[in-house]
Amino acid sequence: MDTVVSGTRPTGTLHLGNYFGAVRNYVRLQNEAAKTFYFIADYHSLTTHHQPDTLGDLVRETAATYIAAGLDPDKTCLYVQSDVPETAELYLLFNMVAYKGELEKVPTFKEKIRKHDTNVNAGLLTYPVLMAADILIHRANKVPVGKDQEQHLEMTRHFAQRFNRRFGEDYFPEPVAYNFGNALIKVPGLDGMGKMSKSDNPNSAILFSDEDKAIRKKIMKAKTDAGPTEPGMPLTEEVANLFGLMELVSAPEAVKSFKSSYNDASIRYGDLKKQLAEDMVAFVAPFRERIRELLADRESLDRILRRGGEQARESAQETVRHARAMAGIRYYSA
Ligand code: AMP
Numbered sequence: 001m002d003t004v005v006s007g008t009r010p011t012g013t014l015h016l017g018n019y020f021g022a023v024r025n026y027v028r029l030q031n032e033a034a035k036t037f038y039f040i041a042d043y044h045s046l047t048t049h050h051q052p053d054t055l056g057d058l059v060r061e062t063a064a065t066y067i068a069a070g071l072d073p074d075k076t077c078l079y080v081q082s083d084v085p086e087t088a089e090l091y092l093l094f095n096m097v098a099y100k101g102e103l104e105k106v107p108t109f110k111e112k113i114r115k116h117d118t119n120v121n122a123g124l125l126t127y128p129v130l131m132a133a134d135i136l137i138h139r140a141n142k143v144p145v146g147k148d149q150e151q152h153l154e155m156t157r158h159f160a161q162r163f164n165r166r167f168g169e170d171y172f173p174e175p176v177a178y179n180f181g182n183a184l185i186k187v188p189g190l191d192g193m194g195k196m197s198k199s200d201n202p203n204s205a206i207l208f209s210d211e212d213k214a215i216r217k218k219i220m221k222a223k224t225d226a227g228p229t230e231p232g233m234p235l236t237e238e239v240a241n242l243f244g245l246m247e248l249v250s251a252p253e254a255v256k257s258f259k260s261s262y263n264d265a266s267i268r269y270g271d272l273k274k275q276l277a278e279d280m281v282a283f284v285a286p287f288r289e290r291i292r293e294l295l296a297d298r299e300s301l302d303r304i305l306r307r308g309g310e311q312a313r314e315s316a317q318e319t320v321r322h323a324r325a326m327a328g329i330r331y332y333s334a
Contacts, residue, residue: 001034004178005140007041007081010058011049014065015205016284017187017196020248021146025179027070029144036076037138037312038066040305043081043088044130047123048116060301064294065208068287073304081134083309086316091126091133093323097162098129098155106151132156137316141173147184148195153177167326188245192223192238208288212281219277228265235262239269242276250279 006026008018030036040062042055051058059080071078081087103109103125113120123130131152135143136159143153153175160172177184189196189204196205203218210218223238235243239262246255254275261267294301324330 002029002032002142003138003140004029004033004036004142004144005039005135005138005175006144007039007044007134008062008066009041009045009049010055010062011045012058012198013061013207013209015196015198015207016245016248017146017189017205018065018198019069019208020187021148021185022144023066023069023071025144026066026076028180029142029178030071030076033142035138035315037079037140037315038071038076039079039081039084039134039312040066041081041134044127047121047127048112048119059305060295060298061209061291063301063305064291065287067294067304068208068290073308077308077311077315078304079308079312080305083305084137084312084316086313086320087130087133087137089320090137090316090323091130093327094129094132094136094159094163095126097159097166098126098132100125102155102158103128106155108148108152128152128155129159132159135175136160136172137319138312139171139173139319141175142178143175144179145177145184146195147186150177150184163323163326167328169326171322171326187248188237188241190218190222190241190245192241206280206284208284208291210284210288212285215281215284216277219273219280222273224269224273227267227269228262231265232263233265242269242272246272246276246279249283250275254279 006022008014008022014023026036026038040059042059063078066078067073106128109125109127112124116124132155135156145153157174160174164170164172179185187196188194189201191201191204198205198207203221206215206218222242224242225236225238243255243259246258258267258272258275
């Protein structure tokens with residue numbers, strides 16, 4: 001029986017990368033796995049974002065996006081990370097089996113210190129440890145995430161293994177990054193390089209809060225190249241990215257037709273972008289409206305999150321009780 005955990009940082013409105021890389025699979029798994037826990041990773045967001053005045057709104061917006069995407073709070077446990085303080089205790093325990101050297105080598109850490117060089121805090125360094133605690137607090141075995149999280153999952157397995165070995169019991173599972181047997185997904189950005197991301201370059205990401213006009217504008221401004229000059233030329237990264245996005249939201253016939261016009265060097269990127277923009281608008285608009293409706297009923301959202309927090313705590317308390325006992329923290333008779 002599978003237990004599934006995953007989460008998203010409330011650092012801004014969710015984008016297409018979050019959806020196709022992770023949230024779409026959250027929804028599929030809620031109907032297949034025995035237990036699913038999806039959280040809003042507010043502690044994680046504090047490593048790079050200090051926004052006490054808006055954090056609450058972003059937490060709710062993330063919750064609304066989850067629900068708009070199809071998560072059903074009656075089938076799945078939807079909660080805010082900080083409503084389960086047991087996670088912080090497990091994080092502390094796992095910090096004892098995580099080594100400074102291995103944490104410093106993590107590429108996402110190196111990348112983050114490049115971007116946030118005035119705030120290289122210990123939370124950034126130990127991000128993979130908190131992530132391991134998030135997953136193992138429910139002893140999950142499957143974690144639907146995008147490609148950027150693959151290495152963090154490997155570290156989660158190391159920490160689980162080491163904790164089990166150090167304290168002599170095979171208690172924690174070794175979870176895998178999961179995409180139904182397919183390769184993990186990386187949704188590209190519109191700036192021609194890397195992944196779509198909400199913090200790097202806002203124009204590179206299509207957000208679920210974007211109005212139709214903004215979506216069209218971002219896509220029409222997306223980077224391309226000078227165009228193929230002869231038949232059968234390989235795709236540059238910028239153009240491959242546009243085709244990649246088209247494959248997510250456009251009809252297969254449209255993708256096929258533009259690919260074939262690329263191959264015979266007759267393609268006009270303006271036409272491709274117009275098609276992509278219209279298909280993207282058709283995909284995002286209903287989401288955006290649903291998110292707005294959900295946000296308008298704040299009471300219901302809060303009720304869902306509070307209930308989710310209580311359910312998640314029950315599961316977390318059992319794990320922490322056990323982990324403490326494994327570590328020898330059990331001094332008093334009942
Ligand atoms: P984050 O926004 O970094 O908290 O990521 C939340 C989830 O979205 C994680 O599972 C990521 O792997 C996934 N994700 C974020 N950006 C992308 C992207 N561009 N392509 C695929 N998955 C992504």
